[in-house]
């Protein structure tokens with residue numbers, strides 16, 4: 033090939049360092065006046081050259097990756113140069129177009145276009161597409177029209193986002209058609225379109241947002257089978273994580289039941305289906321690390337005993353801890369939820385200040401008698417012949433001396449104010465000069481083990497030790513689940529405005545340290561260690577994760593520690609794809625670390641992702657769906673979903689009964705439930721019925737009574753009746769449900785028995801809507817029923833939920849005359 037050269041024009045020569053540009057076999061070379069040169073290899077070209085002519089000279093835009101300009105060239109030479117260059121790079125561009133088509137086919141037609149593939153595609157495609165966009169004439173002159181047809185189409189999408197949306201849509205539609213047969217039969221029922229789409233979308237990150245009974249399990253099973261059937265991956269590279277062992281077994285059974293439907297079913301076909309703990313154990317075992325579980329793992333009582341013993345020993349070693357506990361178990365303000373204050377003397381006080389006085393007298397070994405008067409309790413110091421009281425009614429926090437040998441003293445104290453420990457100590461010291469304050473006592477008694485033992489004994493006997501254990505044990509649990517450092521603990525306490533944050537942090541850090549040492553001594557780990565150790569193993573690259581696809585069930589209840597393990601598997605693995613399946617309406621495990629924000633703020637967590645929704649439910653009818661959905665969506669933080677039901681009914685199937693048994697003239701949950709069960713079974717003898725209560729203990733006696741009843745009368749089979757808590761009902765279903773615990777008490781529904789402020793500060797953050805988690809619990813309860821949900825509510829002690837159901841325009845059947853009257857009076861208002 034003859035060498036083509038272009039020189040600067042005579043005027044242009046003044047403005048450029050360029051001596052001349054030359055076109056050789058595989059590059060454009062620019063030679064400069066000072067002797068240097070620069071090559072632009074054809075392989076870097078992404079389009080055709082463009083020429084810009086002006087009056088005296090021309091500029092060539094080469095069409096390489098940077099679209100380099102060569103300016104001030106003689107126009108005639110520039111034109112010839114540009115035409116020759118176009119001919120030279122034509123085969124290169126053709127090859128690149130071919131490569132793009134191959135990539136496009138592979139990444140967007142043969143599989144779901146992933147966000148990571150989109151980057152690859154964009155890198156390859158966009159430079160050529162931009163060149164084409166600006167230089168279409170030259171392209172059309174140099175390339176056959178069929179080769180750039182695809183470009184013309186792509187150009188219509190304007191942005192890469194629109195293009196990817198179109199490619200994905202295209203792929204989904206094509207796959208729905210091509211794999212119709214498979215999706216028709218792979219589960220026991222043909223998959224719905226929504227379910228099919230959830231199966232098909234195989235982005236790097238996927239969220240399947242579902243509602244109860246919409247076939248999450250079916251989708252997970254079908255998705256795994258689909259990946260294997262299409263050879264996207266092999267079974268041993270799929271990991272399915274279930275919330276508990278029962279769910280893992282169900283997934284395994286449903287998977288195995290359908291493997292014969294696969295095209296090539298003689299390869300080993302078991303994905304790893306396990307719980308998070310099972311996964312952690314699997315990882316640790318592979319790395320030959322210990323997995324023996326501590327004695328605490330399955331028995332919280334043993335942990336309670338350990339903590340009690342630890343407090344005993346720790347106080348014995350350092351009595352300061354005793355005073356720290358004593359001064360912080362209750363808080364010095366009127367918002368304290370305690371209504372009774374336990375004291376070392378065994379007396380029960382009514383205010384925090386009385387609690388302080390009582391304990392101070394007790395540890396000073398001053399005998400006193402506590403008398404409950406009308407307005408306040410009084411302390412009669414028997415040997416001093418003094419009587420004092422704490423005037424709480426006035427809200428001034430002053431000590432009143434009711435009786436004193438020297439009457440003059442009486443008025444002196446009436447002016448004093450004091451809410452906190454120091455102030456009360458000062459006030460009491462005026463009355464009893466030999467009284468020692470706590471700081472003095474700490475030093476004095478550090479060496480006195482008899483004294484310490486006595487204190488511990490009283491601390492235990494009066495119930496304060498139990499209070500301390502009950503308070504710190506959940507904190508220990510929360511700290512371990514959230515893997516909080518001492519600094520994080522303190523930050524959370526301070527952030528939650530907790531009084532004595534420093535002392536609480538100090539105590540909790542001591543406990544957590546001792547607990548780790550205890551586990552070390554046992555040569556064992558607990559469930560939290562298991563997850564955390566597995567995380568360490570993966571992040572330290574001691575194990576290369578083998579999975580290409582990870583599917584996680586019940587994602588709405590995942591904890592931060594679990595998510596971190598998951599994230600480590602994805603980051604350390606080889607292009608791992610994550611599918612999270614969850615229902616934000618069913619997030620009910622915050623107390624054990626479940627963090628709903630991981631679902632509601634999924635994008636913040638993982639970046640770009642594909643969302644699929646499952647909104648058609650097969651379990652229950654429109655009546656149950658409407659009531660349950662309306663109730664849970666009252667909280668604006670919950671995703672809005674429009675649930676469609678397979679079953680349609682015209683009458684409400686949610687019933688509200690009271691607990692009053694007319695012909696016995698008494699109130700009884702049990703009898704009401706029994707009557708309902710009998711009535712249901714009269715109509716449908718084979719029906720399954722679940723009785724659901726807020727706390728397990730509420731079911732124990734009920735279950736016993738039912739057992740007796742069923743063996744006496746044989747009116748129903750024990751195996752037809754189930755007893756679940758709202759929590760344990762997760763994932764289960766029955767033909768009919770009977771919902772209990774609707775009263776306004778600590779153990780009612782919504783439960784008033786709120787978490788202690790300390791553990792509340794350590795748990796994952798919660799949304800602000802009142803009773804939000806309890807609200808979701810009711811949603812879970814209602815949606816267990818296939819046909820009918822029966823609520824039995826207390827007449828006398830009305831639950832907030834009951835009031836809401838009566839007042840909030842819910843389409844329910846109220847069978848109770850009493851509640852109906854209430855309802856109509858609400859409607860009249």
Ligand SMILES: Nc1ncnc2c1ncn2[C@@H]1O[C@H](COP(=O)(O)OP(=O)(O)OP(=O)(O)O)[C@@H](O)[C@H]1O
Pocket residue numbers: 220221222223224227242243244245246247248249250251615649650651762763764815
């Ligand atoms: N496409 C379908 N057609 C008919 N029935 C279906 C379909 N998909 C699922 N089902 C049925 O719906 C019921 C609920 O399915 P599944 O247990 O998978 O729901 P889920 O979403 O896990 O529910 P939950 O969140 O309440 O535990 C099952 O009986 C299942 O067989």
